[in-house]
Amino acid sequence: EPEVTQTPSHQVTQMGQEVILRCVPISNHLYFYWYRQILGQKVEFLVSFYNNEISEKSEIFDDQFSVERPDGSNFTLKIRSTKLEDSAMYFCASREAGGLYGYTFGSGTRLTVV
Amino acid sequence: GENVEQHPSTLSVQEGDSAVIKCTYSDSASNYFPWYKQELGKRPQLIIDIRSNVGEKKDQRIAVTLNKTAKHFSLHITETQPEDSAVYFCAACWANDYKLSFGAGTTVTVRA
Secondary structure (H helix, E strand, C coil): CCEEECCCCCCEECCCCCCEEEECCCCCEEEEEEEECCCCCCEEEEEECCCEEEECCCCCCCEEEEECCCCCCCCCEEEECCHHHCCEEEEEEEECCCCCCCEEECCCCEEECC | CEEEEEEEEEEEECCCCCCEEEEEEEECCCCCCEEEEECCCCCEEEEEECCHHHHHHHHEEEEEECCCCCEEEEECCCCCCHHHHHEEEEEEEECCCCCCEEEEEEEEECCC
């Protein structure tokens, strides 16, 4: 079964540093998403991406966040200057056109900001 | 935006009994309702979903019901097994943008 792959699985960074989280969506999927889950809390929508542009973003997705699909296969989430409260599990997800079968989530990147 | 409420937050059942988790949503435009199972430290995995043109859907021991009028949907797990122990999340969205709004989760523990 095709998978959404995320790297790294765990990243520790100093407050104020930039981090890039990487995702390889399923190859024939056209819609891409980032979600985050703070420990013990619910999964929250960050941003959706289609046709090389952001479709929608939440209030969490402020100017410190950006997304990019640099090479047609990778889908990245960049946090420019990390804060302690950015510590969370970040999930990438993708879906095919039509979305009949819903999402496939990646295995997540645990970001720890110290 | 959409607001999804989920109850209960924890649920402990004896193996073989049924488990029921209930969710409500606020946006009448939502028309896609997936349920995810999340084991500790793992990704959410889709276990069943329902669209607003259907009132009930079943897949082996799992069933989901939807009441559009009341904006309620529920997950039913019958004949629970220890491997059903996990956190279950309901979600809702409009199936044009698939921007999922999740409930707060239910930690299900199946006692052997």
